[in-house]
Structures are given as C-alpha cells and as structure tokens.
Amino acid sequence: MSEINNKNTSGIEKDKFFAPENEKRTVTAPDGQIIEIDPLNDYFCGDAPRVHKPHKNKLFESFLNWARAESIWVLGFGTGCGSIELYPLLTPRFDAYRFGIQMAPTPRQSSLMIISGYLSVKTLKRVVRSYEQMQNPKFVMGLGSCTINGGMYWDSYNTINRLDYYLPVDTYIAGCMPRPEALLAGFNHLKKAIKEGKGEGANKYAENFEWYKANQKKIIKDWNMPDYNW
Amino acid sequence: MAKNKIINWKPDRSKFPDIGQDGKPVVDLASQKYVKIWHGPNHPGVTGNMSLELTVNGDEIVDAKTHVGYLHRGFEKLMERRKYIQCFPIVCRMCVAETDFPEYIYAAAVEDLANIEVPEMAQWLRTLVLEMSRLQTLLRVVPGQGGTIGLGLGVQWGVYLRDLILDLFEELTGGRIYHMYIIPGGVRGLLPDGFKNRMEEILKKVDDYVIRLTSLMYDNAVYKKRTIGIGVIPTDWVDKYGIVGPNARAAGFKRDIRKDNPYLIYGQLDYEPFTTTESDIFARAVVRLEDLKTTVDLIRQIIAKMPLNGDIKAKTPNVLHWKIPKGETYVKSESSRGEFGFYLVSDGSEYPRRINLRGPSYTHAITVLEKLLINANISDVSALMVSLQTCPPEIER
Amino acid sequence: MGVFTKIPYVLLGLFILINYGLLVTGIFRRISARIGKRIGMPVYQPWINLVKLYAKRSSVYHGIMFYLGPVFRLGGGVGIFLFMPLIFGSEYFSNFSFAGDLILIMYFMFFGMLGMALGAGEGGHPYSAIGISRGLAQFTAIELPLTFAIIAIAIQYQTLSLTEIVAAQQGGITHWVLFTNPFATAAGMLSFLGAMGASPFNVVRAPQEIPIGPPVEFNSGFLAVLRTNAALLHIVEAILWMNLFFGGATNWIELFIKSFCVYFFALFVGTVFPRFRVDQSIRWYLKVPLILGILAILYIKFI
C-alpha cells in the first residue's frame, strides 16, 4: 500500500496543476505540537479496486440480486441537463418510488449513478471519484445520446464522446433528452439485467482497471489525485 | 425588517480573519481554526452542477468562492461551425430550465440583422410560449425555495402542475423540454384545437395551488423564521454588481425589460411588475410568487386578445444558403431570472461569426453569491442559491 | 420468573418490535407520499433496503471507532428496549424493568448519540462533524423539557419505575397523565418531535444542507445496522412516550394502536414544516417546551 502511494505522490509532484494544499508540510497545532501532514497519504487510499466474486450458491445470489434490483439508490448528482427530468420522475406524475428507486445524497450509500447527459472533462473527474467511492455492486446508467456517441455535442472540445471508455455502463437510454417514461423503461431494463446477474460493472471496472485509468488520464490533464481514491 | 438595517448592512467581521491587500480574507488553514469544505458539485442542495469552496469557522462561512465550468460545452464555438438554421436545435439547450428564451432571443437577433418583420400572429404565439415557459420554471422554483429548507411538499405539488404545462408544450411543439418552436421569421405552427380550454383548466389549478402554497409556505412561521432577514442584498449593490430581474425587484428597483423596452406584444398587455424593498430571501420568494400570479394573468390576457388565425411565418430566403448581412446586435428579454440576452456578430457569411450569451447568473452566482455567503450560516447556502436562482449552464455555456 | 427464562421472550419482543418498526417506517413513507399526491414506495421496501445493504460486497471503514459507532447506536436502541415494560401486567413482555429503569432509559437515549458521535467523527467527513455538533447540541436542548416532564410524573406518582407509572395510569382514560398533568404531556410531546428527528428539528441530517449529517460516511453493513437501529429506536421511543403519558398497553393490539398514533404525531407535524436552523431550534426548545415543563412541575406541586 505504501509503495503505491509513494509512486502516486512522486508522479504528481512534477505536475504543474498540483494543488498547493496537497503538498507535504509540517503544521504547528494551537497547543504547540508539530504535526507532519501528507494529504495524499492521509486522505486517500492507494488500494486498487478488487474483484468481488458473486456468492457461490446461485439461489442465494439470485435472492440478493432481487433485493439489489428492487432497491436502487440513485446518487443525487446531476451531471448534465438530463437531471431536469429527474424532478418529474420523483414527483406525482411518474413517481419512481413505486419501483423501489430512491435518491441517496452521498456516493457511499448509493448503488446507481445516472450520468444525466453530456459529460464535460471537468465533471468526468468528479464523476470518476464519486464512482470509485461507491460500494460494489454498483451500476451506471448513461442518459441521453450524449453519453452514447456525443450526441449534439459530438464535435465539442470539452465533452466526452463515449462514456463506456471511462466507466462501465450497464444501461443506455437514448434520446435528447429522454422522457421520464423512457427513464422508467430504462430502470426496468436495468432491474432485469441485475436479476439475471449481469450487473457486474464494478467487477468489470476492477478487471480492466488499467485500461479505464489510461483512458481517463488521456483526457483529464491535471490529474492531481491518486490513481484510486475511495 | 426595518429599512435602515438594509442600508447600514455590513458583514460583521470582528471574529473573522483580516482582509488582505487583494480584498480577500487571509485564511490560515494551518492554524486549525478554519475548515475548508467543498460544497458540490455532488451535493443535493446546490442548484445545478457547480461547486462552492467554503471556508467555515464553526457553522459560519468566512470565505466563499464559486467554481464553475462543469457544464461547459463550448456552444459559442460550436455555433461558429454551424449554419444559422443549424444553430436552432443547439441554442435551446443553452439553459435547460427555460429553453424558449434563448430560442426567442436568437431568432430575434437573426431577424434584427436580416431586417425581417415577424407577422403579428407569430408574435402573439411567441409571447404565449415565452410566458408558458416562465410559468413552468416558476412552478419549480417558487416551491423549490421551501424545498431547500426541508419543505418538500410544495415541490411535489408544483412539479405535478409543471408536468401539465409540459404536456401542453408537447401538444403545441412536439417536445417536452426542448421545443425548437420559434424559428427565424416566425413560429412552427398554430395552436391545436381546444388548446385554450385546456390551458384555462390548468390555469385554474395553478390559481388553486397558489392559494394552498401561500398557506403552506408564506404563512408558515418556521419558513418565515428561516428566510426573513437572511441574505439581504443592499440597495447599492444592484447597480454595482449588475443585479437584474426578481432579485432587483425585491430590492425596490422596478426593472423589468418587458415593461422598460417592450418587445413582441408586451406593450399591448396590461400588467405591473411587483416590487418590494426588504430584499431578503423571503422578499425574493414573494416577488417570485407575484411573478407567478402575473404570468398566469398574462397568459389569460394573451389567450383572450390573441387573433384566431393569421400568418405565422415571414418569408425568408432558403435557410440552407442564408447569408445574414454584416453587422452586430444585442437582443435581450426578461427571463424568470432577469435579463437574458444574446450578442450576435455576423460577418456576412452563412455562419455566425460570434455569439455571446449574457445570463443573469453570470453575476448572481459568482460576484453576488460570494459576497452574500460571507458571514452566512452554512445551513442557508442552498436557500441563498435558490433565492438568487443561480443557473450554472448560462455561466459557462 | 428467572432472568434466564426471560431471555427468549425478550428476544421475541425485540424481533416483533424491529419488524413492527420497519413496517411503521414503510407506512410512514407511504402516507407522506400520499400527502404529496404520490403513491409511494411499497410497504415492504424497508426490508428490501436492509437485505440490499447487508448484501453489498465491499465496504469502507476508517478505524476501530468507525466499526463501533453503529454498534453503540444499536446498543442505545436495544438498551432502551431492554428496560422498558412493553405490555403492562404481562410477565413475559415486561423485559428487565426494575425500580429505577426510567433513569437508565434516559441515559441510554443519550448513549446512542455519543457512540454515534465517536464513530462518525472517525469517518473524517466535515459534514459528519458538523452534523454531530448539531445533533448533540440539539439533543441536550430536547432533553431538558423531557426531563422536567419526567420529574413531574415522578413527583406525581412518587416513583421512578415505568411499570409503576403505567400501573398508576390504569383504570380509565381520565387517569392518564394526558389528563392528570396536561403540561407534562405537552412538554413531552414537543420533545418527542425532536427525539424522532421529525421535520422542524431534523437539521442534524438535513439533506439539502449537510447531506446527510453524521452517517455520511457509513456504507453497506454499517448503514444497515444504523437503519435497523432507527426502526427499533423510533418505535421504542413511541412506546416510551405511550407508557409515560398515555397509560401504557395491556395487550399487543393496544400497544400497536397507541404507539402508531404517537409515532404519527411526528409525521403529521413534520410534513408541513420546514426545518429550523440548529440555533433556532435550541432557542425554541429553551422557550416554550421548557416553560411547559416547569409549569408541569408547579402544577403537580401546588394543585
């Protein structure tokens, strides 16, 4: 673990975007005690994500998958314009709560990340961090044609074209922007996939970690954080 | 709130850090007296996708900085590579909350440069669409002010009504959020049969909702306690920081472009912008509620006075080879947040040379919010953001 | 009846109450959805949520206290339960109540908060630190009127045993504390709102301000323990208030109905009020409910 951290820290120190508050420093506390602080070691973990195998008993695993499918907690992170349709989804007209869909305010407690539309590079960095903080099993839903092939912004210099190069996507919902009905249909599709045991995006991410990281680092130029930060 | 308190309002900085030479507080994080909190972008209380860098001392905010750019798509660059007509699907995506205002001002800017006179019927329809757009935004934002401090019930009811308005939009234009209804020279279609009756039914529901919302939110003792006297914008800030729209009206300035520089057929409609002088969160919420009532009234007037039939589109050249004469213009309209304008430069070719959007949040969300947050309680951050009605997509486009 | 023969019945009571608590949570969500014109989630959703949370494959921890925080919190909930007589007159379901159990229950109400504070503090998230300081400060203010109300009841019946307090209230509706000392009931019910974390006083977990307060870093199994505890604690608190002010229960049906009504007092107040800031809520508790609590003591002393 310390080895990985050292590697990360030394790699970053040359970066021109390295934030000054992340540097190693000594601090004098109010009571006169002198403390050494290395934020990157103190705040983040250097462990890469691991593959967590499904339970061996198939019947038991399918029961757990049923529970996962029927209780989807969506991370409340509106990354793009599609988040405006999440209002009707959670209010009387479409009421997604009926299907066990709730909003969760922190990535630690949520199981589904909705990428609601176009994703600029600056947001992608935050999205990757949030995604890595979520707990296995976790799912990603790409909303709108912008996440599929860039959509309306296919030639924009600041938005990504294909989401599946950066995060493992479980479901795409086409449209610009998708209607709430399409979202509900997408949720049903996702539920079906989870119940069939296909919702293994987190394991896929762990298996192809190097590839995903390389793609992410290609476009996120000021990578002033460790490779993996939960 | 007494008036003199607003005039003499100054942040009490006695227990706060010193101000440095650049006008910013000098915060020594290593002294362990302050904590830096990154508020957003993954935060349910932040409007849209933006983040605030807050330095707090206990519950009180010492220093605040707005960070934007999470929604940057480079519209202004993309539009330079698209023909004038190709810009229409892209321009309405600039601000997702109210998609018709950028559409209208872009069309108006093109017509202004090309000297096209829009037929009267099209002007009425444009006004109707703009007011409907304002209504659907306000139905989300007015109860949303309560939602920021834990009163989610009004939001549930309001967004239900907003869905009904969106249904009407769908009937008229074919789209729920993005309409692309206003095109250069006019609009795309006439009203469907029975549209006015269905509109009136919904407006009755909105009237009923306003009464219930008033007793739920505006007469609520806890709501008043949380909002009165918080986030006061002093009157001299209005010109200094370019505050427009409802936020200026709450500070006692009668600024409404619909009234000051009437565009479309607003000159023929009868209404008076509501102003108040308290200028705190509650006053801004009251102004927005009055705006909601005004909008309902305006839609009723439009439907009553509107001609039944007429030409809806002026003659334009083939839009695929349309060369706009050289020139530049600035066109503005009053959105639900305030002055919303386009600066359009044409170099005489088929492609626009430069387009720049002026959104009210450009000043509200950065300069004003940073100032208001100092000395505020961390509980009031999201209430302040919603009361300024910040909308990040129009800052970064 | 010996202590060891009681243990199976205590466990049975715990099982019933946890499930009843989850059911009430489900109904709570469903009714508040109906007020907002929605249909709402299925009643059995809380059970699925628990299964899902326990079934998460990975979890993140931040040290020993982070592990122990949810355990202490659950210990607080179970502790209140252990010393609370559920059914008056039943030998099987009066748990381990004894002569001074009211004091112990008051202690356990704070114990869970403190344990949670230690655990959440180790999580290191600034929002949990803010939430804890708010929660402890507010709970101190909430406990004051409640303590006055309990002192009033203790003076009235000359006992600190819950069983005896319930026994003294038997024999008709007019014997309830609700009628014999309305001030104590008013003060107690107002602090019940705060103890439940219902809307005007839910600044501790305020999702729009500090999402979501102390449990912000808890995930997977830790969160599941907290959720289990929340279901148990809320219903046990409702039963405590029922025992104190509304005459207790002599059978399970009465217990379910009475605790349900007490529980839903918090819901109906909570739906139509936004939340106070923490300084405002402390100030409020030190005004109206505190005066009511003092009045309750004066009322019982001099009238």
Place this chain on the structure above:
Amino acid sequence: MKELLQRLEYRFDVSDIVQKRENQTFLTIDKKHTISLITHLRDIENFSHFVLLTAVDWIEDNLFQLTYILHNPEVNIDIAIRTMISRDNPEMDSAHHLWEQVATYQRELKEMFGINFPGSPGVNDSFILEGWDDIPPYRRDFDTKKYTEETYFPRPGRQTNDPAEYMKNKLYPNG
C-alpha cells in the same frame, strides 16, 4: 439618444456609430480611451448597469474586437463600445475597478481568447477549463472537430452531411 451621441462625439474620438434600434447604439473608440469613455458613461451619463464584455476574433485582420455593453436603467438605452486590439500581443486595460463582476468576464476572456488584463484580480486562475494546454479554444484558428477526433474516442458509424448537399440530393436525385 441623439444628444447623448453628440455629447460623446464632442468629448471623445468615437467613430462608426451604428444606431440599430432607437434604444441601442454601437460605436468604436480606440484602445487608449476606452476605459475613460466607460468611466465617463458610468459616472456622468448614468449608464450604471454593466451588461456584458466579450471579444470577437477577426483573424483576417489580425485583430480582436472587445465589446462592452452598458445600459442606462433610467432611460432604458443600451450603448455598445467596440475597441480593436492587436492579436499578436493581446492586452487590454482592466475595468474591474468600475464594476466588480467585470473581473469575471476578464477571467473568462483570458482563458477562452488569451487576452490579458493586467491587474485584474484572479485573471490567471482557471475559470471554466481545467488543465487546458492547447491554444485558447474560442480563437478562430482552434479546430474543435479535429481536437475532438484526436482526443475523445468517437463512436464509429456517425455520418455527417452538409445539409445543403443532402437536401439537394434528396430533392433532385438526378441532378
């Protein structure tokens, strides 16, 4: 409006006056006198509301055009001030002392066009982009399509048509 323009012409060396509508005027002034004209308009003529500041890239003439739009809320007229600066070493006097929010506009222009405003607070901080290392993206010589194809991973199968050609082929297939 006419009187105002006459007063301005008398005091300042303004040219290219275009009055598009009766409440909107565009005029040009040289770089040196821009800030003093804006100060004059704000303090003497009551143009107290600052609307926007933006730039236009005239790459053919090797010039940047800066446009300041001011608004007079008392008589409701807009005035837009154009000034041309060289594209080789783009630099302009800062106007942040007049309105504080101008600093934000100048920060954006520095990032998106590379126009420098010495002395403007925080002008060198990144505003919208993060870790940008190409030429400023709003300049005309920056090709966004090429950049996208090189940087992001375009999904194969996208067809792009010139709409004029496409409609011509569709409507008149035989030429």
